[in-house]
Amino acid sequence: MNLVLEAIGQLLASPNTLFAIGLGTITGLLAGLTPGVSGRTGLVLVTPIAMGLGPTAGALFLIAFHSVVHTSGSIPAILLGTPTSSAEAATAIDGFAMARKGQGAQAIGASLGASAIGGLMGAVFLFGSVPVALSIISHFGTPEITALSVLGLLSISALSGGWLTAGLMVAALGILIGAVGVDPMAGAARGTFGVTALWDGVSPAALVTGLFVAPELLSRDRTEALNHVARPRLRDVLAGTRDVLAQAGLAIRSGLVGILVGIIPGLGTSVAVWMAYGHARQTHPSEIPYGEGAVAGVIAPEAANNSKEGGALVPTLFLAIPASSGMGILLACFATLGVEVGPRLLSHNPLFLFQLGWSNILANLLALPVCLLVTPLLARISQVRREQVIPLALAAALTATVLTDPSWATLGQILAFSALGILLKSANLPRAPLLLGFVLGPGLESGLMRSAMVFGWQGLMRPGVLIILALALIGILASARARLKLGTESEDAATTALPLACAVAVALCLFALFQATSLPATAAGILILAGSIGTATSLVTLWRFWPMRGAARQAKGPDLVLAGMSLGGLGLAGLIALPAAIGVLVAAATRFWAKLGWWPTFLGALACAAAAAGLEQLIR
Amino acid sequence: MRDWGVLTLPCILSPSAKADRRAVLGLFTGLALAGCMPPRETHLIVGSSAGGGNDDLARLFAKTLLRQTSERLTVENEGKAGGKLALDHLAASPGDGTTLGLLAPSFLYRMLQKEVGASWSLSSFGWIGGVSAERRVLMVNAGSGIRTLDDLRNRKTPVTLAASSVASPNYIEPLIINQLLGTRLKPVPGYSGGARTLAVMSGEVDGMVTGFDSIGPLLESPGSHLLLRLNSLELPGQAPVPTLASLAKGPDAAALLDLIETSARIGQVFALPPGPKTEALARWTQRFHAVIEDPDFRREASQRGMGLEATTGREIATALARLSNPTGPTLKALSRVMTKGRAG
Numbered sequence: 029m030n031l032v033l034e035a036i037g038q039l040l041a042s043p044n045t046l047f048a049i050g051l052g053t054i055t056g057l058l059a060g061l062t063p064g065v066s067g068r069t070g071l072v073l074v075t076p077i078a079m080g081l082g083p084t085a086g087a088l089f090l091i092a093f094h095s096v097v098h099t100s101g102s103i104p105a106i107l108l109g110t111p112t113s114s115a116e117a118a119t120a121i122d123g124f125a126m127a128r129k130g131q132g133a134q135a136i137g138a139s140l141g142a143s144a145i146g147g148l149m150g151a152v153f154l155f156g157s158v159p160v161a162l163s164i165i166s167h168f169g170t171p172e173i174t175a176l177s178v179l180g181l182l183s184i185s186a187l188s189g190g191w192l193t194a195g196l197m198v199a200a201l202g203i204l205i206g207a208v209g210v211d212p213m214a215g216a217a218r219g220t221f222g223v224t225a226l227w228d229g230v231s232p233a234a235l236v237t238g239l240f241v242a243p244e245l246l247s248r249d250r251t252e253a254l255n256h257v258a259r260p261r262l263r264d265v266l267a268g269t270r271d272v273l274a275q276a277g278l279a280i281r282s283g284l285v286g287i288l289v290g291i292i293p294g295l296g297t298s299v300a301v302w303m304a305y306g307h308a309r310q311t312h313p314s315e316i317p318y319g320e321g322a323v324a325g326v327i328a329p330e331a332a333n334n335s336k337e338g339g340a341l342v343p344t345l346f347l348a349i350p351a352s353s354g355m356g357i358l359l360a361c362f363a364t365l366g367v368e369v370g371p372r373l374l375s376h377n378p379l380f381l382f383q384l385g386w387s388n389i390l391a392n393l394l395a396l397p398v399c400l401l402v403t404p405l406l407a408r409i410s411q412v413r414r415e416q417v418i419p420l421a422l423a424a425a426l427t428a429t430v431l432t433d434p435s436w437a438t439l440g441q442i443l444a445f446s447a448l449g450i451l452l453k454s455a456n457l458p459r460a461p462l463l464l465g466f467v468l469g470p471g472l473e474s475g476l477m478r479s480a481m482v483f484g485w486q487g488l489m490r491p492g493v494l495i496i497l498a499l500a501l502i503g504i505l506a507s508a509r510a511r512l513k514l515g516t517e518s519e520d521a522a523t524t525a526l527p528l529a530c531a532v533a534v535a536l537c538l539f540a541l542f543q544a545t546s547l548p549a550t551a552a553g554i555l556i557l558a559g560s561i562g563t564a565t566s567l568v569t570l571w572r573f574w575p576m577r578g579a580a581r582q583a584k585g586p587d588l589v590l591a592g593m594s595l596g597g598l599g600l601a602g603l604i605a606l607p608a609a610i611g612v613l614v615a616a617a618t619r620f621w622a623k624l625g626w627w628p629t630f631l632g633a634l635a636c637a638a639a640a641a642g643l644e645q646l647i648r
Numbered sequence: 649m650r651d652w653g654v655l656t657l658p659c660i661l662s663p664s665a666k667a668d669r670r671a672v673l674g675l676f677t678g679l680a681l682a683g684c685m686p687p688r689e690t691h692l693i694v695g696s697s698a699g700g701g702n703d704d705l706a707r708l709f710a711k712t713l714l715r716q717t718s719e720r721l722t723v724e725n726e727g728k729a730g731g732k733l734a735l736d737h738l739a740a741s742p743g744d745g746t747t748l749g750l751l752a753p754s755f756l757y758r759m760l761q762k763e764v765g766a767s768w769s770l771s772s773f774g775w776i777g778g779v780s781a782e783r784r785v786l787m788v789n790a791g792s793g794i795r796t797l798d799d800l801r802n803r804k805t806p807v808t809l810a811a812s813s814v815a816s817p818n819y820i821e822p823l824i825i826n827q828l829l830g831t832r833l834k835p836v837p838g839y840s841g842g843a844r845t846l847a848v849m850s851g852e853v854d855g856m857v858t859g860f861d862s863i864g865p866l867l868e869s870p871g872s873h874l875l876l877r878l879n880s881l882e883l884p885g886q887a888p889v890p891t892l893a894s895l896a897k898g899p900d901a902a903a904l905l906d907l908i909e910t911s912a913r914i915g916q917v918f919a920l921p922p923g924p925k926t927e928a929l930a931r932w933t934q935r936f937h938a939v940i941e942d943p944d945f946r947r948e949a950s951q952r953g954m955g956l957e958a959t960t961g962r963e964i965a966t967a968l969a970r971l972s973n974p975t976g977p978t979l980k981a982l983s984r985v986m987t988k989g990r991a992g
Contacts, residue, residue, distance in 0.1 A: 165846065165850070166849070166850045167850070168850075169847070169850060169852045170847070170852060210813075210815075212812065212813035212814065212837045212838045212840075213814065213837050213838055214814060215813065215814040215815055224732055224733055224736060225733060227732065293841065293842035293843045293845075293846050343842065343846065347845075347846070347849065348864070349842040349845045349846050349849070350841060350842040351842055352842075353697075353841070355842070356841060356842070360704055360952075363704075363951070363952045363953060364704070364948075364951075364952055366951050370864065370868075474838040475838075477838060478836055478838045478839070481808075481834075481836045482808050482836055482852060482853060
């Protein structure tokens, strides 16, 4: 305890270290706000700054940076509906729905409040329960991680919006998309169509943009003009943070989910966020339905997102085992600075360890007021008419996605997943289960294979596995009971596009089953499992829809003019430089779709092209 | 107020909208013009993602080169497909010295298994040099119950080792050890990054084949120890560990030992695209040696735990030609190892 206090005392007494933490917080928040600059890329970009600060201050700077980069990362996703990662997508589902109702400031307030609680929980956990954490890590083997993935997949039920077979069908598609690439067990290529760029799987950014961003921005529904929304003020943001306090139980439970997932190497932010989101939908009733602006749908993923970082620091700092790719880069940065982490840190230099923990806490505490002050300005985006925002949002989404991996393969994936996302939205099918299947599928497959190879059937009898599977069983029973109480399922919400969506799903599943016949057993298993479930649930979904097809709502397709322009922008991005393509897309959409004047068209296009060029240079 | 469309966004941040519009216009025009006129650049294509693998070496190399020659080397990460995209990209670039590649250490195994390199020959690249040779070791943990090589040989059940994928050295090299020593090592693929280390540390698997420089924390765990040195580089600060070469037997021994030794020795390799201009290769070879002999480079590389043993481009070219010879012993021996490994 003395060391903990001595560490904070030293930090507060030193202007250098305080400056480093402040600078890390500000640059972390800016990096989070910048499209395409994730925590990983950001760390690489700011390493030279850390070098300039020296070993101790540099390490504190990096920890502060990494602690808050996710805090501001969800703000563009909430305001513009343009998530660029599967983690942000969970927040954007309800956050963007709130913003469209003119509650953008509240949504961001809730996001910031939950991030602060999650961040603080992670930081306290970092040095408050070290022995427990190390014990959990050492007892969490592959079978337990696999069981955790099974538990996570149960959220499909909650994310299916009342129509379980449709949710399972979409989740099966997600698992199949997650299986694309060269599998590590047999080295067999699955669904790559000979494209080398798909060896490591599909681009998560392209999948998120296609599934969530494109369908919303290209929607024909132009009635959501928000110019009558009152000007956002600080009190609106604070109302959002008060929502977090009112639902503190959910924030704490989600924070615990984040910590647990964070300390286990290999699971990643997306798993933490989607498990927390699924947990909220399963256990936390909301007056406003999830997906339509439930503030709990913002609180849960944001708390998990930030608490996960504190959890991930435990194996990183104490064992020198990076719990995620971001932590791997952090370790490399520490090595560059000459800072030694690992088992010897606790015994040789515990004071420094606690200083790192305090840096995490101080950064989270500092980020909250900074963001609260800036948010009313940023939230004014939600006042701007939809026609004016959409060209800008399209440009931001396209730039951020393409910059993750500038190639024709990425552009092709954006196109393919946008078509799939628009089809699912038109059919009124849930899209979140697809992302859940995509996020959890690869870990589940790899975990099952490794458990079988190392433990055999004994893997199922491990205490940790039994506990997690018991929780899963309880979840299934609770969900089934809730469904029985609910009575009917919501097939009536289906539209005339449902048969086409089911046909596409069946075609994809049959293709996967066909491909499985030519693969080694270890590579074929997941394709057979997901393909069979997907085919069966697609046919059941279609069978249940068929009698009521006459009464189905007419499907709403995308705005074809804007979709055509976006397609042109994608093509141009492949043929000419990205900034030029962005400029042309914004100009065309602003002038001929939004029908604004030539001056705003010219200036908007120039601004977006210049921003894209600047980001391109920065990230390279 | 006129409808300024998208410009409303920046303008709402300032009370002085007119001045703000001018500032925004001026700023973005300048940025756009700057973006349209990029300076002449030399590209270094790196076969790993930013912040990982050999990216660190690439950036340190670029920094030192800039200081020495004022030439800016732009690092481009192509980490996908285990570095295959980087190789494809490099193979399609001009050989005039404006594009270089830095290849991941595992590229050799991938190339020899024909996983990459189907469309071009290894010997056609311009090999500049290699740095950061690896000390490959087999380590086991306390839970394995293995103390000596005899324990390893006499064990009735397979010895499980964490591996990343079936194309990685940490999967292939245990199979080579089985071939040469008659052991029952069972590499289990699917453990990536930190999960691999944790699996060994927690006792989920018995050990792994890895680079000595990357397992410091693991060796501090009670009972963990090194069982075998796969190549001839000495291990600093360690008690003597037997080498694979001193124990290997069988008709494939020479070829497979040569493969492991070469793969570890050449380390991280700088190369020019196939058919490089002689002048470009000579210039980059001279610069490569100037950089790796630079005292500041060596100090920083050492701080970051990089090995500093260097290999010349000529040595790399000779070794690769020998290993990839279709009628030579290496490919046949490797094929036998992989066939037996898959069957086992």
